[in-house]
Amino acid sequence: MPQIDGNTKVYGLFGYPVSHTFSPAMHNAAFQKLKFNSLYLSFSVRPDQLRAAVTALRTLGICGVNLTIPHKEMVVPYLDELSREAKLIGAVNTIVVNEDRLIGHNTDGRGFLLALKRGLHIDAKKKSIFVIGAGGAAKAIAFQLALEGVREIFITDIAQDRAHKLVSALNKHIPACHAKFVMSQPDEVERTVADADILVNATPIGMKDTDPLLLSARSMHSKLVVCDVIYNPTATKLLRAAKGRGLKTMNGLGMLLYQGAMSFYLWTKKEPPVDVMRQALLRQMRGQNA
Numbered sequence: 124m125p126q127i128d129g130n131t132k133v134y135g136l137f138g139y140p141v142s143h144t145f146s147p148a149m150h151n152a153a154f155q156k157l158k159f160n161s162l163y164l165s166f167s168v169r170p171d172q173l174r175a176a177v178t179a180l181r182t183l184g185i186c187g188v189n190l191t192i193p194h195k196e197m198v199v200p201y202l203d204e205l206s207r208e209a210k211l212i213g214a215v216n217t218i219v220v221n222e223d224r225l226i227g228h229n230t231d232g233r234g235f236l237l238a239l240k241r242g243l244h245i246d247a248k249k250k251s252i253f254v255i256g257a258g259g260a261a262k263a264i265a266f267q268l269a270l271e272g273v274r275e276i277f278i279t280d281i282a283q284d285r286a287h288k289l290v291s292a293l294n295k296h297i298p299a300c301h302a303k304f305v306m307s308q309p310d311e312v313e314r315t316v317a318d319a320d321i322l323v324n325a326t327p328i329g330m331k332d333t334d335p336l337l338l339s340a341r342s343m344h345s346k347l348v349v350c351d352v353i354y355n356p357t358a359t360k361l362l363r364a365a366k367g368r369g370l371k372t373m374n375g376l377g378m379l380l381y382q383g384a385m386s387f388y389l390w391t392k393k394e395p396p397v398d399v400m401r402q403a404l405l406r407q408m409r410g411q412n413a
């Protein structure tokens with residue numbers, strides 16, 4: 124803990140609920156490592172209180188916050204400015220308070236890409252990507268992949284209209300990304316996997332032990348890279364099936380880590396101590412699963 128005094132800078136997380144978050148452990152470990160007189164707290168903010176909470180950032184002199192479920196999209200109208208990514212995605216996971224102006228960023232997609240680069244040494248440029256899911260996480264990942272210059276992006280979701288909407292938005296704003304809609308029927312999904320270099324599960328399917336396997340192991344070809352945004356459990360059924368086939372896999376911990384590292388950089392303009400932040404996350408996970 125820092126020596127809290129009149130100069131301590133306050134950062135935090137707005138969500139509802141927030142009790143299971145790992146973010147305070149990750150950011151406070153980073154502040155301690157760099158000997159910053161700063162503190163990161165989680166705030167349980169009811170949706171009907173979000174506007175008041177955002178206004179209070181200025182009133183109380185809070186330097187920045189992250190946003191999690193259910194606030195990422197709802198917060199947009201309350202901000203003064205959005206980064207390019209946040210504008211495209213239509214959602215914000217980081218607010219920087221800059222001389223009374225509230226600037227919204229979205230580091231989720233960049234977090235995923237950095238995890239891919241640093242964790243698996245994979246550059247998504249020119250690759251064919253298949254994203255399962257068209258919700259918040261999928262949108263952030265798909266737009267960032269599109270900005271990165273991937274060859275094509277396939278999107279499926281059981282909510283077909285949501286997948287259609289995301290595909291249209293991607294093609295409208297970043298035509299070079301060649302986004303394509305895929306029906307969520309198993310045979311369509313498995314046919315598409317055959318054409319993909321990287322498969323990303325951006326649905327919550329896999330969080331529970333009883334969840335089904337999203338696609339059969341035999342549909343995974345030998346060069347496929349399989350990613351899951353889920354980090355708890357660390358190896359979902361999907362990742363276990365891919366590992367069983369000897370494929371490269373990545374869970375969602377890297378995405379969580381690097382989205383946090385980028386928020387940290389946006390707030391402090393200092394290089395985040397990524398290894399310290401990773402260790403803090405792993406400790407939290409071990410604690411929760413003990």
Ligand code: NAP
Pocket residue numbers: 231255256257258259260261279280281282285307325326327328330352353354375376378379380382
């Ligand atoms: P979300 O907005 O609810 O989106 C999930 C989407 O997947 C929904 O459209 C859902 O449709 C769809 N879906 C559910 N089952 C499906 C299936 N079998 N096949 C195809 N589509 C299916 O959720 P989210 O906020 O994007 O979060 C998704 C997951 O990402 C969660 O597990 C979350 O914890 C994780 N996440 C991780 C990170 C990280 O840093 N690693 C960051 C953000 C989120 P319905 O709504 O109709 O069910």
